[in-house]
Every structure is written in C-alpha cells, then in structure tokens.
Amino acid sequence: MKLRVLVIVMFAMFSLPVAVHAQTSDADDVKLIFDEALRNGKSYEWLRYLTTQIGPRLSGSAGAAEAVNWAKTEMQNIADTVWLQPVMVPHWIRGSEEDAYIKGSNKKRNVAVNVCALGGSVGTGSGGITAKVIEVKSIEELSQLGSHRIKGNIVFFNRPMDVTQPRTFDAYMGAVDQRAMGPSAAARHGAVGVIVRSMGLNAEDYPHTGALRYEPDAPKIPAIAISTRHADLLSQSLKEDNGLQFYFETHCEMLSDVQSYNVIAELKGSEYPEQIIVVGGHLDSWDLGDGAHDDGAGCVQSMEVLRIYRGLGLSPKHTVRVVLFMNEENGLNGGREYALQAEQRKEQHIAAIEADEGGFTPRGFSMTASPEFRNKVIGWKPALEPYGLTDFSREGGGADIGPLSKFNIPLIGYMPDSQRYFDYHHTKEDTFDKISKRELDMGAGCMAALIGLIDKHGVN
Amino acid sequence: MKLRVLVIVMFAMFSLPVAVHAQTSDADDVKLIFDEALRNGKSYEWLRYLTTQIGPRLSGSAGAAEAVNWAKTEMQNIADTVWLQPVMVPHWIRGSEEDAYIKGSNKKRNVAVNVCALGGSVGTGSGGITAKVIEVKSIEELSQLGSHRIKGNIVFFNRPMDVTQPRTFDAYMGAVDQRAMGPSAAARHGAVGVIVRSMGLNAEDYPHTGALRYEPDAPKIPAIAISTRHADLLSQSLKEDNGLQFYFETHCEMLSDVQSYNVIAELKGSEYPEQIIVVGGHLDSWDLGDGAHDDGAGCVQSMEVLRIYRGLGLSPKHTVRVVLFMNEENGLNGGREYALQAEQRKEQHIAAIEADEGGFTPRGFSMTASPEFRNKVIGWKPALEPYGLTDFSREGGGADIGPLSKFNIPLIGYMPDSQRYFDYHHTKEDTFDKISKRELDMGAGCMAALIGLIDKHGVN
Numbered sequence: 001m002k003l004r005v006l007v008i009v010m011f012a013m014f015s016l017p018v019a020v021h022a023q024t025s026d027a028d029d030v031k032l033i034f035d036e037a038l039r040n041g042k043s044y045e046w047l048r049y050l051t052t053q054i055g056p057r058l059s060g061s062a063g064a065a066e067a068v069n070w071a072k073t074e075m076q077n078i079a080d081t082v083w084l085q086p087v088m089v090p091h092w093i094r095g096s097e098e099d100a101y102i103k104g105s106n107k108k109r110n111v112a113v114n115v116c117a118l119g120g121s122v123g124t125g126s127g128g129i130t131a132k133v134i135e136v137k138s139i140e141e142l143s144q145l146g147s148h149r150i151k152g153n154i155v156f157f158n159r160p161m162d163v164t165q166p167r168t169f170d171a172y173m174g175a176v177d178q179r180a181m182g183p184s185a186a187a188r189h190g191a192v193g194v195i196v197r198s199m200g201l202n203a204e205d206y207p208h209t210g211a212l213r214y215e216p217d218a219p220k221i222p223a224i225a226i227s228t229r230h231a232d233l234l235s236q237s238l239k240e241d242n243g244l245q246f247y248f249e250t251h252c253e254m255l256s257d258v259q260s261y262n263v264i265a266e267l268k269g270s271e272y273p274e275q276i277i278v279v280g281g282h283l284d285s286w287d288l289g290d291g292a293h294d295d296g297a298g299c300v301q302s303m304e305v306l307r308i309y310r311g312l313g314l315s316p317k318h319t320v321r322v323v324l325f326m327n328e329e330n331g332l333n334g335g336r337e338y339a340l341q342a343e344q345r346k347e348q349h350i351a352a353i354e355a356d357e358g359g360f361t362p363r364g365f366s367m368t369a370s371p372e373f374r375n376k377v378i379g380w381k382p383a384l385e386p387y388g389l390t391d392f393s394r395e396g397g398g399a400d401i402g403p404l405s406k407f408n409i410p411l412i413g414y415m416p417d418s419q420r421y422f423d424y425h426h427t428k429e430d431t432f433d434k435i436s437k438r439e440l441d442m443g444a445g446c447m448a449a450l451i452g453l454i455d456k457h458g459v460n
Numbered sequence: 461m462k463l464r465v466l467v468i469v470m471f472a473m474f475s476l477p478v479a480v481h482a483q484t485s486d487a488d489d490v491k492l493i494f495d496e497a498l499r500n501g502k503s504y505e506w507l508r509y510l511t512t513q514i515g516p517r518l519s520g521s522a523g524a525a526e527a528v529n530w531a532k533t534e535m536q537n538i539a540d541t542v543w544l545q546p547v548m549v550p551h552w553i554r555g556s557e558e559d560a561y562i563k564g565s566n567k568k569r570n571v572a573v574n575v576c577a578l579g580g581s582v583g584t585g586s587g588g589i590t591a592k593v594i595e596v597k598s599i600e601e602l603s604q605l606g607s608h609r610i611k612g613n614i615v616f617f618n619r620p621m622d623v624t625q626p627r628t629f630d631a632y633m634g635a636v637d638q639r640a641m642g643p644s645a646a647a648r649h650g651a652v653g654v655i656v657r658s659m660g661l662n663a664e665d666y667p668h669t670g671a672l673r674y675e676p677d678a679p680k681i682p683a684i685a686i687s688t689r690h691a692d693l694l695s696q697s698l699k700e701d702n703g704l705q706f707y708f709e710t711h712c713e714m715l716s717d718v719q720s721y722n723v724i725a726e727l728k729g730s731e732y733p734e735q736i737i738v739v740g741g742h743l744d745s746w747d748l749g750d751g752a753h754d755d756g757a758g759c760v761q762s763m764e765v766l767r768i769y770r771g772l773g774l775s776p777k778h779t780v781r782v783v784l785f786m787n788e789e790n791g792l793n794g795g796r797e798y799a800l801q802a803e804q805r806k807e808q809h810i811a812a813i814e815a816d817e818g819g820f821t822p823r824g825f826s827m828t829a830s831p832e833f834r835n836k837v838i839g840w841k842p843a844l845e846p847y848g849l850t851d852f853s854r855e856g857g858g859a860d861i862g863p864l865s866k867f868n869i870p871l872i873g874y875m876p877d878s879q880r881y882f883d884y885h886h887t888k889e890d891t892f893d894k895i896s897k898r899e900l901d902m903g904a905g906c907m908a909a910l911i912g913l914i915d916k917h918g919v920n
C-alpha cells in the first residue's frame with residue numbers, strides 16, 4: 001500500500017527532518033484508514049438506499065436484479081473496472097401469505113400462530129395440511145420414534161438454540177440442522193409436513209425463514225418455521241391436548257432458474273496487478289426483511305473498502321477486488337461460479353475476505369488459513385486492537401468465498417459482535433433501522449485495515 | 461463463593477471418582493454464572509418496568525420517588541436486607557417545552573431548530589432571549605475573542621465530538637467541557653445566553669441534555685443544547701448571514717432540594733460478612749427519555765447480581781451490596797452520601813463496581829486500582845474472555861463510587877461496547893426499545909462473574 005508516502009508527507013508538514021526518514025507504522029496506517037471510514041464513510045447511505053429503496057433481494061426477484069444494477073452503477077464511481085459475472089440462480093417465491101393455527105380438540109378454538117415457509121419448500125396449496133403433531137428435539141429422536149409413529153403426522157422440531165453460548169453463531173450451528181435436514185428426515189418416515197422452531201434466541205412473535213435442503217431421494221413435504229413464542233405455545237398445547245391438530249397453508253413454489261449476476265469491481269494493483277485480494281458479501285437477501293444486516297451490511301462495507309482507497313488518494317500494490325455475490329441464501333451459485341471462472345481464467349488470488357455476520361461492532365477475524373498466516377495476523381493485533389479487533393482464534397471464512405479454498409489461500413471472515421444478529425436474521429425485522437452508522441463504519445474500517453495490512457506485508 | 465460445592469455436585473452426577481477431588485476452575489465458576497444470567501436473567505423484564513411503567517427519573521421528580529419504592533420492593537425478593545438511605549437532592553425542572561429559531565436578517569424567514577435546556581440552567585422566561593450569535597470551537601477561543609466581542613451576544617460552542625476516537629467516551633470527554641464549563645465562561649465575558657452543540661456523533665435531529673456547572677462567581681445565563689444537525693445549520697447560516705440573530709425561550713428552574721434515597725440491598729457474606737463488595741448504578745435519569753441505557757441498565761444489572769446468587773442457591777463469602785445511587789446526573793449527592801455514611805459507620809469496603817456506560821455487549825472493566833489488583837484481574841482473563849471481556853487496561857471506576865476512593869479500594873467500571881451509547885445518551889431516544897436482552901444479560905453476567913471471582917480470591 002502507498003499509505004507510507006502519504007503519511008510521510010502529512011508528517012513532514014510538521015516535522016520535516018524526522019519525517020523524511022520515518023517509516024509508517026502499521027498502527028499509523030490502520031488509523032489513517034479508520035479515520036477515513038469514520039469521517040467520510042458512505043456505507044450507511046449506500047445501505048439506506050439498498051434496503052429502503054430497493055428492499056428485499058431474494059435470488060431471481062426483481063429486487064435482486066435492481067440491486068445488481070445499482071451496485072454496478074455505484075461502484076463505477078470508486079473502481080477502475082466494474083463488470084457483471086453471469087450466474088444462473090434458483091427462483092423460489094413465497095406466494096401469498098402463510099396461514100397456520102393450532103386446532104384444539106373438543107371444540108376448543110383455533111389459535112392462529114405466526115409461521116413462514118422455509119426457503120425452497122414446496123407449498124401445501126389451497127386447503128393446506130391438517131394433521132396431528134409429533135414434537136421432537138432432534139433428527140435422532142425422530143429416527144428413534146420411527147415411521148410407525150411419524151407416518152401421516154406433522155413433525156415439529158423444537159430444540160431451542162442454546163442461549164448459554166456466548167457466541168450466538170455457535171448456538172445457531174447447534175440447532176440449524178433441524179431446519180436444513182429436518183424436512184427430508186421427517187419425509188423419509190412418512191411425515192406430511194414439518195414445523196421448525198425459529199432460529200432465534202429470544203421469545204419472539206415473528207418467524208425466521210432460511211433454506212431447507214431436500215435430499216434427492218426423499219419426498220418433498222411442505223415445511224414452515226414457527227415463531228419461538230408460538231413454538232413454546234404449541235409445545236405446551238401438545239402436553240395439554242392429546243387430540244390437538246395443526247393446520248398450515250403455504251403457497252410457495254420453485255420456478256425456473258433465472259439469469260443473474262455477481263457484481264465485481266476492482267482497483268488495479270500498482271505493483272502486483274495480477275495478484276488479487278477479494279473482499280465481498282452477498283447481494284441477495286431473504287424476502288421477509290430488507291436484508292440490512294444479512295448481508296446488505298457486508299456489501300456496502302466491501303464497497304467502502306474501495307471508497308476508502310479513493311478517499312485517501314491511495315493505490316493498493318495488489319489488485320483489490322470487490323465481489324458482491326449472488327445467491328448465498330439459497331444456492332451459493334454465485335460463490336461457485338466466481339471460483340470456477342477464477343480457475344478457468346487462471347487468475348491468481350492471494351486472499352479472500354467476506355463480511356456476512358451483520359453490521360455490528362468489531363470483534364475479530366475468523367480464518368481458514370495456515371498457522372503461519374494466522375500468526376501473521378495476530379502479529380498485527382497491536383494495530384487492530386484499539387478498534388475492537390481482539391479475536392483471531394476462530395476457524396472459518398465465509399460461505400461465498402468457500403469455493404476459493406481450492407486455491408489454498410487464506411479465507412477470512414470479518415467477525416463482528418454476534419449478540420443481536422439472531423434477533424433479526426432471516427426475519428421481517430432485518431431492516432435499516434437496526435443498523436448503527438458507527439458500527440457499520442467501524443466494520444468497513446476493519447475490512448479496509450486488514451486488506452491494507454495484507455497489501456503492505458503480503459500473505460507469506 | 462460457594463460455587464465450588466455446587467459444581468462438584470453437578471459434576472459428581474456424571475463422574476464421581478474424579479469429581480470429589482475436583483477443584484472448580486475460575487472458568488467453570490464464570491460459566492455457571494453466565495449460564496444463569498442467560499437462561500433466567502430478570503434484568504430485561506425489570507428494565508421494561510422501570511422504563512416503560514415508571515419512565516424518566518430525574519432527581520426530585522415523582523418518577524424518581526416511584527423508582528425508589530419499586531426497587532426497594534423488587535429487591536426484597538432477592539436480598540437478605542433492603543433499606544433506603546436518605547439523601548437530599550436538587551430539584552430542577554424543565555418546565556414547558558423549549559422554543560428556538562434562527563432569525564435571518566433581511567426578512568428571511570425564521571427557521572425553527574431543535575434545542576433543550578441544559579440541566580441546571582436558569583430559564584429565559586416568557587419572551588425568551590434574542591441576540592446575535594458568536595460561534596466558537598472552545599473556551600480558549602472564547603477567551604481570545606474577549607469581552608468586547610462577546611458582550612450582549614449568545615455564544616455558540618460548536619466543537620464536534622471527534623468521530624475518529626474508537627471509544628466514544630474519549631470523544632465525549634474531548635468535547636463535554638463546552639457543555640459543563642461553557643455557560644459560566646461565556647457569562648464572564650458578558651454573554652446573554654449559550655448554545656452548545658449536542659454531545660452526539662451523528663447527524664441527529666434531537667438535542668442531548670446534560671448538566672452544566674455554574675461557577676459561584678459568574679452570572680447565571682440560560683443555556684441550551686442544539687441538535688447536531690441544527691448546529692451545522694446554524695454554523696452554515698452564520699457564514700451566510702452577517703445579521704443573523706437567534707431566539708430561544710426556556711422555562712426551566714431550580715426548585716428547593718427534595719428528600720430522596722439511595723436504595724440499598726445486600727446478601728450477607730457467609731465467611732466475611734463485615735467485608736463489603738459494592739455493585740451499583742444510578743437510579744436517577746434525565747427527563748427526556750426513559751433512562752434505559754443511562755442508567756436503568758446498570759441498576760437492573762446490579763440487581764441481577766443478587767438474583768443470580770439466589771437463582772444458583774449460592775452465598776457469597778463476603779457481603780455483596782447493591783447500591784442504586786440517586787442523583788448521579790445533576791449533583792452526585794447519592795454517591796457522596798453513601799461514602800460519608802460508610803465512613804461514619806466504619807464499614808469495611810473491599811471493592812466497588814459500577815455499571816454506567818449502557819447495556820451493551822461486554823468489552824472489559826476499567827479500574828482505578830493498584831497495579832497488583834489490575835494484574836489479578838488480568839490473571840482472570842482466560843475465564844472472562846469467552847464472554848467478550850478483553851480490555852482491562854483503562855483507568856476509571858464510576859461517578860457514584862468515586863467518593864469511595866478515600867477507602868483506597870479498587871474502583872471498577874463495567875465497560876460495555878461504546879459505539880451506540882452517544883446515539884441515545886441524555887436524549888429522548890434513550891428508551892427501552894434500544895435495549896438488546898442478550899446484551900443486557902451478558903452485562904449482568906460480567907458484573908456477577910467479576911464479583912464471584914473477587915469473592916473467591918479476595919482483592920489482595
């Protein structure tokens with residue numbers, strides 16, 4: 001990076017004799033970047049537009065197409081080159097609103113509950129499904145019950161996320177198998193539908209969507225998420241009413257694949273233009289909210305990395321390439337296509353960074369990388385720690401950059417604080433008003449600072 | 461602490477031969493406490509009541525009195541003893557709503573701007589004040605201009621908080637002298653009123669109140685805060701219009717002092733009952749919001765420390781005493797009275813912890829303590845770090861516990877993340893909906909965990 005030159009010049013204005021010999025420290029470089037992000041950051045206004053003017057951006061939707069055009073236009077102001085990389089994506093639609101209620105036996109009243117179809121689910125169609133409910137806490141418990149107990153019933157996966165996990169993603173990883181694998185597991189045992197407890201940590205009134213994964217050899221049965229509060233209600237009702245039935249109706253369906261795009265922009269490296277550092281997030285979102293934290297934040301923070309270079313009048317030594325991936329939520333086709341094209345074109349990637357854990361205050365970076373690279377980043381800790389970056393211990397890069405693992409390069413995930421993420425994740429609550437401008441700017445600063453350090457010191 | 465016994469028993473259920481010889485680790489103890497806070501925490505529901513049912517609690521107000529009674533009643537369920545400690549407090553009232561506008565010269569229209577009286581300010585009374593405006597960036601600049609430029613005018617202190625400070629409290633400390641000292645400094649030069657740029661980091665439409673400090677020998681002139689957005693507007697307008705005047709009208713006044721109380725509750729120590737660990741926050745708040753982050757959060761987190769002991773069926777070895785201080789915002793009389801009484805009764809305090817930086821995700825603890833004590837806490841880092849507590853480097857305890865410094869004991873401040881604090885601080889936006897249940901519970905866990913470790917290992 002050419003930060004060195006600028007800092008010397010700035011410093012020289014005050015103290016020439018010392019300055020001309022000065023070597024800028026990593027701490028100085030990092031501060032320069034954060035100062036620019038915090039003073040002149042554009043992330044927040046970009047995100048305001050993306051979420052409130054464009055809105056939800058599920059793959060194949062009009063919103064996704066609009067977001068592609070918007071991002072391309074915006075990045076033309078901050079990049080040397082911008083282009084669209086075609087990728088075919090699934091086109092699942094929710095259809096008209098879901099309807100669900102608990103049907104008590106013995107003339108008890110129906111109780112409406114808040115549900116949403118899981119992404120990728122088949123719909124029930126008009127008339128819906130009505131059946132008895134078998135509650136289980138795991139796929140294992142489902143198997144133990146066996147087909148004679150499950151057949152013809154709705155399976156209700158109700159294992160809560162573990163609230164005692166300090167990092168909420170760990171709680172998510174410990175529960176999300178129910179949503180992803182539960183529907184096919186239940187279908188194999190003859191279930192007619194699946195209800196999954198929402199992936200949320202609080203007592204909430206709204207459901208969390210997210211993708212299920214139908215296995216090719218299992219029947220496709222309709223599946224919904226139910227709000228955590230109504231999951232508790234349903235569980236309690238099942239204890240009190242042996243004859244209880246559950247009704248739900250969904251109108252979702254999978255249409256034909258659609259042409260879409262990864263949006264790519266780069267600043268050409270001044271010394272090693274053929275060596276590429278990727279930074280990105282995913283441009284698609286679920287359909288219920290505006291995708292502010294997931295992952296509008298990661299997109300605008302990635303764009304902001306280029307803007308910071310431009311704002312400071314600096315050029316990176318290596319090429320810095322922003323990739324806004326399409327279709328992370330229900331396919332990962334964008335991530336796969338990007339890696340495929342990189343391979344076919346024999347591009348030389350040296351590192352990839354993804355931001356896809358929300359626009360919250362900084363905590364650290366996770367890494368799938370060699371011990372040597374991890375230690376290198378840990379060596380930068382004195383410069384990064386003042387900005388809240390203290391945790392470099394975790395494994396993981398990001399879903400979209402995962403396919404780049406074949407290049408055997410460091411894959412890095414920006415890791416913000418996780419406490420609030422699952423209040424919003426995949427729900428109608430994931431909207432712009434949940435964004436703190438400063439937290440968003442700080443996150444952009446983190447991404448730019450790490451890229452600056454990689455650009456300065458290399459990856460080896 | 462008696463955590464040891466319980467953990468051994470729990471562990472013994474699975475693995476008796478090892479367990480009976482097991483010594484519980486600090487990490488086990490800390491986890492036990494956080495698990496209880498995260499599973500069964502009451503902070504959030506307490507805070508919901510305090511903020512939405514009682515509301516603002518400025519010293520001397522009906523809300524403050526109601527909060528005293530509520531806290532006393534609630535703590536009777538979780539403490540061995542609860543009592544009220546009388547303290548006289550100032551009773552400042554805002555009166556009817558403030559009114560202010562920029563009066564352009566040459567028949568330009570008046571432009572209404574958002575302001576609020578600073579706490580403790582005298583009012584303008586009906587008719588308000590109209591005068592020309594002198595903008596300065598500091599008290600020093602004011603002095604350089606001198607009385608001949610200032611006399612008869614309104615002084616506008618417009619130095620923004622430094623957005624590049626990663627920790628927002630540092631930005632606050634770098635700007636708040638304008639609010640605290642500006643009015644008397646301006647009055648000495650003959651100013652007729654003072655406008656202070658709100659202590660906020662963003663472009664906001666609402667003003668931030670907070671206490672001014674009239675010096676005894678300076679005239680008392682009315683002082684207001686103006687929203688950051690309108691501060692920028694006023695500054696721009698001054699550049700464009702030489703004849704500009706400013707009008708504001710406030711109806712605040714200082715009434716006679718009122719009898720109020722610190723609310724105190726304790727769990728008696730099982731081994732060293734005479735040795736007291738204090739944990740607290742301040743029960744009073746400014747009048748504009750509901751005091752959710754400042755400092756309802758610190759109060760309910762302190763209460764939760766006792767509830768966690770009760771919930772786990774544990775007794776501390778030392779006495780753990782919750783103090784909900786009255787009048788931190790505009791006097792500190794509660795903190796002073798508590799320390800005075802402690803001295804007169806020859807109580808033996810061994811440590812004091814305050815939470816007064818909002819109910820945000822954990823970052824660390826600040827300390828005014830010996831290097832030995834600080835190192836002791838740093839030695840506990842492996843147990844605390846998984847919960848986000850990584851920063852033990854900063855100086856400072858808390859305003860209310862400050863007067864306990866005469867006992868030469870460690871004074872400790874719970875230090876949550878600071879990024880969002882000044883979005884809400886002293887404004888109408890400091891309301892319950894800005895609270896994350898998990899962040900609040902995590903903070904309570906931090907306080908309880910540190911007290912648990914101090915109780916287990918002592919302070920020396």
